[in-house]
Amino acid sequence: MTDTLDAEYRTGQIKLHGPEGFEGMRKAGRLAAECLDMLTPYVVPGVSTGRLDDLAREFILDHGALPACLGYRGYTKTVCISPNHVVCHGIPGDRALREGDIANIDVTVIVDGWHGDTSRMYGVGAVAPRAKRLVDVTYEALERGLAAVKPGARTGDIGAAIQSYVESMRCSVVRDFCGHGLGRVFHDAPNILHFGHKGTGELLRPGMFFTIEPMVNLGKHPVKLLSDGWTAVTRDKSLSAQCEHSVGVTEDGVEVFTASPTGQFRPPIQSA
Numbered sequence: 001m002t003d004t005l006d007a008e009y010r011t012g013q014i015k016l017h018g019p020e021g022f023e024g025m026r027k028a029g030r031l032a033a034e035c036l037d038m039l040t041p042y043v044v045p046g047v048s049t050g051r052l053d054d055l056a057r058e059f060i061l062d063h064g065a066l067p068a069c070l071g072y073r074g075y076t077k078t079v080c081i082s083p084n085h086v087v088c089h090g091i092p093g094d095r096a097l098r099e100g101d102i103a104n105i106d107v108t109v110i111v112d113g114w115h116g117d118t119s120r121m122y123g124v125g126a127v128a129p130r131a132k133r134l135v136d137v138t139y140e141a142l143e144r145g146l147a148a149v150k151p152g153a154r155t156g157d158i159g160a161a162i163q164s165y166v167e168s169m170r171c172s173v174v175r176d177f178c179g180h181g182l183g184r185v186f187h188d189a190p191n192i193l194h195f196g197h198k199g200t201g202e203l204l205r206p207g208m209f210f211t212i213e214p215m216v217n218l219g220k221h222p223v224k225l226l227s228d229g230w231t232a233v234t235r236d237k238s239l240s241a242q243c244e245h246s247v248g249v250t251e252d253g254v255e256v257f258t259a260s261p262t263g264q265f266r267p268p269i270q271s272a
């Protein structure tokens with residue numbers, strides 16, 4: 001049954017969803033979060049990123065869902081794993097994680113046609129203070145972005161909140177990748193820039209679904225793409241961190257679809 005509120009009508013090209021969409025996104029978001037929860041104990045020195053990808057794929061398929069990245073625009077893995085100076089879209093493979101690495105794992109699942117897209121930072125063994133600080137700044141940046149989401153606000157308010165905080169901490173916001181609308185479609189309107197100016201961009205309305213997924217560098221913001229066509233790294237080789245939630249705009253604020261049911265969205269990082 002599709003009620004009229006849930007019909008995917010267009011405002012510009014941004015879809016507005018009703019209760020059925022929220023219900024679908026809750027399920028997809030929860031499974032994506034549970035997949036990242038499941039991986040936490042496996043993120044230890046010596047584990048290969050390919051092994052973590054296998055674990056994620058098996059988990060998703062075992063739960064009757066689909067890995068959205070597998071086959072997406074020619075991508076051949078389930079998750080993206082982006083260690084240290086890799087900004088995003090690191091391809092899992094034989095590379096082993098090492099003590100002291102920080103790594104982002106980004107997963108997107110499809111449950112009953114709805115996309116749940118989320119990523120977190122993991123510490124591998126004991127991590128240097130500057131790396132831990134970067135991860136802390138990145139989580140706080142996402143929190144600041146989430147706090148800017150409510151009907152009547154604009155997408156630029158999210159970017160401005162993130163950028164002003166990140167730069168106040170002497171870090172930089174990556175410009176070349178952004179958050180995105182999602183739902184039954186993986187990457188949809190609107191773009192959610194993680195920098196910008198208050199009062200600019202698209203008006204937020206109840207029923208909009210999108211991700212917020214700031215990438216924060218310890219050094220300068222420029223990135224370059226490696227020859228594999230996916231892996232983005234910082235140009236200055238500085239450390240980069242990211243975290244991502246899928247959210248919906250509610251009548252009075254925001255609903256986070258990808259919160260960890262067991263409170264593990266920020267895996268503890270051991271200090272070196």
Ligand code: MF3
Nearest residue numbers: 069072075080089106108117
């Ligand atoms: N999950 C990523 C995002 O946040 C997209 C990865 S696309 C892939 O939008 F093909 F690289 F997996």
Ligand code: CO
Nearest residue numbers: 117211213244
């Ligand atoms: Co995303």
Ligand code: CO
Nearest residue numbers: 106117118244
């Ligand atoms: Co993602």
